[in-house]
Amino acid sequence: MLIKKTRSWELPESAVTPESVFKDRRKILKGLAGGTILGAAAGPLMAGGAVAAAPENDPSSHLYPVARNPLYTAQREMTPEGIAATYNNFYEYGSHKEIYELAQQLRTRPWDVKIDGMVDKEFTIGFDDLVAQMPLEERVYRHRCVERWSMVVPWSGFPLSALVNLAKPKNDAKYIKMVTFLDKSMAPGQKEFWWPWAYTEGLTMEEAMNDLSFIATGIYGHPLPAQHGAPIRLAVPWKYGFKAVKSIVQFTFTDERPTTFWEASNANEYGFWANVNPDVRHPRWSQSEERVLGGGTVPTQIYNGYGEFVADLYKGMDKTERLFM
Amino acid sequence: MTAPWTERNGDFSALKAITFAGVLAPGVYFTVRYFQGALDASLWQILVRESGLWAIRFLMLTLAITPLKAILAWPQLTTLRRMLGVAALGYTSVHLLAFSADLTFDLGAIAAELAFRFYLAVGTIAFLIMVPLGLTSTDAMVKRLGGPRWKRLHQMAYVIGFLSVLHFFLLLLKLITPEATIWAGLFVWMMAYRGLAFWVGRPGKWWGLGLVAVATVSTMLLEAGFFLFLSTLGTDRVFLILSANWNGQAGLRPSWIVAMLVLSLWIIGIARGDYKAMVRGRA
Numbered sequence: 093m094l095i096k097k098t099r100s101w102e103l104p105e106s107a108v109t110p111e112s113v114f115k116d117r118r119k120i121l122k123g124l125a126g127g128t129i130l131g132a133a134a135g136p137l138m139a140g141g142a143v144a145a146a147p148e149n150d151p152s153s154h155l156y157p158v159a160r161n162p163l164y165t166a167q168r169e170m171t172p173e174g175i176a177a178t179y180n181n182f183y184e185y186g187s188h189k190e191i192y193e194l195a196q197q198l199r200t201r202p203w204d205v206k207i208d209g210m211v212d213k214e215f216t217i218g219f220d221d222l223v224a225q226m227p228l229e230e231r232v233y234r235h236r237c238v239e240r241w242s243m244v245v246p247w248s249g250f251p252l253s254a255l256v257n258l259a260k261p262k263n264d265a266k267y268i269k270m271v272t273f274l275d276k277s278m279a280p281g282q283k284e285f286w287w288p289w290a291y292t293e294g295l296t297m298e299e300a301m302n303d304l305s306f307i308a309t310g311i312y313g314h315p316l317p318a319q320h321g322a323p324i325r326l327a328v329p330w331k332y333g334f335k336a337v338k339s340i341v342q343f344t345f346t347d348e349r350p351t352t353f354w355e356a357s358n359a360n361e362y363g364f365w366a367n368v369n370p371d372v373r374h375p376r377w378s379q380s381e382e383r384v385l386g387g388g389t390v391p392t393q394i395y396n397g398y399g400e401f402v403a404d405l406y407k408g409m410d411k412t413e414r415l416f417m
Numbered sequence: 418m419t420a421p422w423t424e425r426n427g428d429f430s431a432l433k434a435i436t437f438a439g440v441l442a443p444g445v446y447f448t449v450r451y452f453q454g455a456l457d458a459s460l461w462q463i464l465v466r467e468s469g470l471w472a473i474r475f476l477m478l479t480l481a482i483t484p485l486k487a488i489l490a491w492p493q494l495t496t497l498r499r500m501l502g503v504a505a506l507g508y509t510s511v512h513l514l515a516f517s518a519d520l521t522f523d524l525g526a527i528a529a530e531l532a533f534r535f536y537l538a539v540g541t542i543a544f545l546i547m548v549p550l551g552l553t554s555t556d557a558m559v560k561r562l563g564g565p566r567w568k569r570l571h572q573m574a575y576v577i578g579f580l581s582v583l584h585f586f587l588l589l590l591k592l593i594t595p596e597a598t599i600w601a602g603l604f605v606w607m608m609a610y611r612g613l614a615f616w617v618g619r620p621g622k623w624w625g626l627g628l629v630a631v632a633t634v635s636t637m638l639l640e641a642g643f644f645l646f647l648s649t650l651g652t653d654r655v656f657l658i659l660s661a662n663w664n665g666q667a668g669l670r671p672s673w674i675v676a677m678l679v680l681s682l683w684i685i686g687i688a689r690g691d692y693k694a695m696v697r698g699r700a
Binding site: 175178179187188189239240241280283284285286287288355356357358359360376377378381383385386387389 | 457458459462463519520521526530534536589594644647648650654655658661667668
């Protein structure tokens with residue numbers, strides 16, 4: 093007898109956005125945008141809907157949508173795009189959530205990605221050349237911010253492991269360091285020069301090679317809009333959102349654990365590992381629950397519900413490591 | 418009949434009407450935004466933040482009335498104080514309510530958070546002191562308590578101001594907003610003004626200029642101190658923050674905004690040939 097055990101991260105079919113709606117999304121968004129122009133009283137959310145639409149004239153637009161990988165589903169309803177695109181953290185553009193307008197200053201072409209450090213051969217590759225040789229797929233992931241809010245979004249992109257294989261790191265590389273662009277002419281937040289810019293994050297090589305580690309280049313079936321960290325960002329759904337570094341320009345392979353942006357700024361509250369755990373409080377608030385963007389509160393799960401994928405990574409690890417902050 | 422837009426004698430007061438509209442405006446604005454769906458992303462967390470911001474703004478304006486009316490020689494400002502204070506209490510109540518809603522009204526969790534998180538405990542104490550001030554804000558209560566007693570009670574507003582600024586400052590929203598630093602600097606200025614008026618006598622021209630310097634330097638030091646003690650940026654970077662106050666590379670700094678505000682007040686005070694309406698003991 094075949095018994096299908098539903099794993100906790102599997103999404104019931106009923107929760108997936110119907111394909112007809114999904115395929116019509118451009119029409120729906122255009123409808124929203126049209127409404128903005130027609131209705132004199134159109135509210136800011138409508139404007140948000142317009143911002144959420146696919147970036148215009150993006151040279152990678154033709155790549156999307158891509159087939160969804162059925163293995164990665166989220167157990168929860170998808171966050172409406174208009175909400176996911178108008179409630180973001182992107183400190184390069186300010187410390188509030190409504191940065192989507194300011195973030196449009198981000199210029200995503202030309203965009204070079206440098207791969208360096210402990211690799212066979214260092215190289216720099218244009219974003220469009222890189223993405224052209226990567227195996228693109230869509231994955232529905234939960235995203236849990238350290239500030240107690242969460243969303244469910246369909247990322248398009250490729251496994252980080254594919255990029256690691258392209259980079260050919262040496263055997264003694266232990267970490268992969270990922271760095272955001274540094275250009276204050278398009279990121280007013282970086283004018284605050286006392287912060288440890290550029291935004292830096294990192295994973296161990298084992299974490300980077302885990303199936304769940306994903307590089308997102310698109311969302312909701314189109315290229316990433318600026319506020320989501322265009323054109324290329326990380327998605328590591330078992331960790332707090334600040335690990336998911338945006339607008340990456342550099343992947344460095346190293347045997348030294350990178351000091352991350354938030355670790356350098358406030359090590360009392362944010363660490364290198366940042367794995368989601370409802371039982372480990374943030375110094376200023378409880379992490380036991382999360383507000384789902386768009387409404388509702390749900391209990392937070394250990395590793396954000398992705399324990400089957402990643403819990404083994406941390407077995408037998410030094411007890412002094414702060415795995416959950 | 419008196420109303421929020423009339424003088425005591427029932428005459429219409431444009432000043433009071435504008436202020437009344439002003440204290441209601443944020444509430445109206447966010448109600449409209451709510452119905453537009455603009456708060457859908459995270460209703461309670463957005464409301465916690467916005468109501469908190471407006472609460473401290475109105476509270477600071479309440480506390481600014483005394484120095485402002487003296488410097489601007491504009492005694493009618495006093496008639497706005499009650500409205501502003503009650504507005505501060507109103508927005509603080511929404512703040513606390515939205516915070517509770519965000520914790521799904523789980524009373525145990527709310528109590529634990531409020532009591533055991535230092536920045537929340539500070540805010541809670543401020544609110545607990547505000548409530549009796551709000552309840553005694555009616556004419557009948559002023560009469561019942563008697564002027565001096567009522568006044569002593571309402572001087573607790575200074576404590577509320579201090580606790581509220583501290584609460585905002587310790588909030589550390591990864592990390593600190595310029596507005597918290599600006600209010601901290603302006604609060605220093607307001608309280609220094611009062612202290613001077615009370616212990617030394619009404620601040621004249623030069624004392625007034627001294628206060629501008631005190632407020633500006635305090636803003637710089639409070640900001641740098643915040644990062645020194647509450648972040649792990651390290652002293653080198655804290656010196657960079659200080660240097661941003663004079664090298665201009667980071668644009669408008671909180672210390673500049675504080676300096677511009679209090680310096681313009683000083684200039685207006687001079688222009689009015691005033692800077693003397695403050696009477697000893699009237700702080």
